[in-house]
Amino acid sequence: MSVRFDIAVVGAGVVGAAIARDLSRYELRVALIEANPDxxxxxxxxxxxxxxxxxxxxxxxxERDLVVRGYQRYMAEAPTLGLPMRRTGALMLAWTDEQRATVEHVVEEAHADGFPRLSLMEGEEVLRRWPQFRPGVLAAAYMPDEVIADPFSTPYAYVLxxxxxxxxxxxxxxxxxxERLADGWRLANPQGETIEARLVINAGGLRADIVEGLAGYADFRMKPRRGQYILLDKPARAIHDIIAYPTPTPTTRGILIAPTIFGNVLVGPTAEEVEDRDDRSVTEDGLAALKRAIDEMVPVLRDMPVNTIYAGMRPATDHSEYQIIPRFAENWLTVAGIRSTGFSGALGIAEYVMSLVFPVVFDLKPTKPLRGVTVPDLAETSLRPWADADRIAADPAYAEMICHCERISVGEVRDALASPVPPASIKALKRRTRAMFGRCQGFYCGARVQAMFDAAQAERSGCEAAACGDRRDA
Ligand SMILES: Cc1cc2nc3c(=O)[nH]c(=O)nc-3n(C[C@H](O)[C@H](O)[C@H](O)COP(=O)(O)OP(=O)(O)OC[C@H]3O[C@@H](n4cnc5c(N)ncnc54)[C@H](O)[C@@H]3O)c2cc1C
Incomplete structure (x- = not known):
């Protein structure tokens, strides 16, 4: 017998998580289904x-409408979820007359489109306020409302x-x-477990086309686009603390240099179409392009210590527009192709999905109250637990450091493991706490963090570590 749901959201990326969160306000049985452990x-x-x-x-x-709305909702709702943000602002910089013309055009267009706070800043003023940039800046488009946020705690807050x-x-x-049913779908996993749902929402991101294929749809093809990064260590932020974009060309938006909410500086991403959606390699060419971007924009960062290098994968398709396709006669809604703006757009997309589903599929209003969930604030510029005397006085576990690079305490790791949505892998625990994110990448603290993770897993599976040992011995 399959468990029956009203709605099954397939995919717990930031988009599926935001949709599930908005659906949770309705009197419906909703499943959020994720292929990965987290x-x-x-x-x-x-x-x-x-x-x-x-x-x-x-x-x-x-995409424009939903990103605008997603940003507005995030500004209003992120603080209530405990999510940190920093309005660092951004600059799009011009060093040549041609680039200056582009930057002027970007500002004019933004004003015409209803973004009045963008302004043209002369190069002298840019270099007076941000002397780290390569000399010779002619002008910049200044965007005071651009924000950096926490990429990991955001989907966590939505899921929680x-x-x-x-x-x-x-x-x-x-x-x-x-499998199509008269009034919905039966979904199965490789273990043979099944669930049924009246409506399936496919938010499968990078693999949305595969999920579509299971239901017989083929309206788009994935064209995954890799983005490589260099993450510079903490001292870089003392030099560079604003989002810096190069002037875009007709073919690329270019590589940006921006502070992260965790106190590092990010250089990237590259934009490369790849065949294999799981090919998150960092390549020699990619690194060369990233280093060139540093030289061209903020050369003083060239010798900064590197924390790590990595790559992400954009869930782009052969269409430039989001692929949000209602097929309500067939009890299916596709929410895919959220290529490079899904972090900003997720809450706008979720709201749009609600407007499609209600009252057309379910004639309901959102009646369930907000529960006031909050996630830990992991921002480097917020009051960190190790520096919070009151918190430490109440619970000394926040003074016992486990990750010395990021200054993460035993108390924070313990709290993350006790979450109602506990991390299911050591990498997930890393993303919930910042432990092992630092310069040593877990070399010093990894074993101890792993031991705490293993103990929590053992306890959850109803098997105290000691008892497991006894059973193994028997
Ligand atoms: C390099 C790079 C830089 C970016 N920068 C920004 C930025 O600065 N700002 C911004 O707004 N956006 C940015 N984005 C875009 C943003 O990250 C994406 O738009 C967003 O993450 C897409 O989320 P998603 O939920 O659609 O997809 P995903 O995160 O891919 O989630 C889909 C989920 O579905 C699950 N799934 C797939 N198939 C199945 C199945 N068969 N069964 C169960 N589960 C399944 C997957 O496991 C996955 O967890 C960037 C993206 C990249 C790669």
């Missing part, structure tokens, strides 16, 4: 975490809120078969 482990884990107000999306598109409000989070649960 949420946000595909496209949503490797982005620049810029919360953009939307002027850089193509005018007149659904959804689950606290009654959504069933199934993981790891890869949908490998979809």
């Amino acid at each position: 949420f946000g482990d595909e496209s949503s884990k490797g982005n620049s975490a810029l919360m953009t107000e939307g002027h850089d999306t193509p005018a007149g598109t659904l 809120d959804a689950v606290t409000n009654g959504v069933i989070f199934l993981r790891p649960w890869r949908v490998s078969r979809a």
